[in-house]
Amino acid sequence: MRIPIPLGLICLTGLGLAACRGDETIAAYGAAEITWHLAEMDGLPFNAAASLQFPESGVISGSAPCNSYSAEQDAPYPWFDAQKLSVTRMSCGDLAAEGRFLQALQTMTLSEVSGGMLILSNDAGRELVFRAAE
Template sequence: MMRAVFLLGLGLTACQPDETISGYAGTETTWRLVEAAGQPIGPRITLRFPEEGQIAGEAPCNSYGGAQTVPYPWFAVQDLVSTRAACPDLELEGTYFAMLMSVSLAEVAGDTLILSNEAGLQLVYRAEAD
């Protein structure tokens, strides 16, 4: 009897939908930052959700990754890590990482992803074409 209950519980856990942003923004989609704090962004900065609870992307100089485990529409990056290459856009990259760490809400609408916070900051991304 205990084995049947355990197997049933295991089966229910395996069927749970992904309630993080990756379940809504897609694990195959690459999102390109097009606007930050009302300003257009020129250098290519991307954000992906490769699997439940994970983020990854390319900033102007380095690749980065981290955890994002709160349920949608909430957003909170944890354990942000990046490679350590230098380039002329390193200051922009630092600003981007600080903004990414400060957002707390996510909204996915078609090919647009908006990350925002209560202070009015918005990071606007568009899905890149395959």
């Protein structure tokens, strides 16, 4: 004997399971609880100081050469999509380097975490290479 299951119950069950997925971003795949320091941009050493952190699900933050920044990042791993970037407004001698870094960060679409290295890249061939802080 078959027992009919109402379609509404099936839909509610699916919604409940979707809500329980947890964090599927890069933070859940080895990037969380680490301060990442930018070592290279597009294959060249990045001589100014910049960092990236994943302080909570769906959020990135860090320091650029002159300012602190934060953004939303809720794309599932391996994708990366920094949105709604917010930056403090301090001035310093490295504003040009900061501008290059923040512009590049916003164009990154893929992420890879491997050991003590985090690589962000995009289809245009741009790449940011971060190393874990010691």
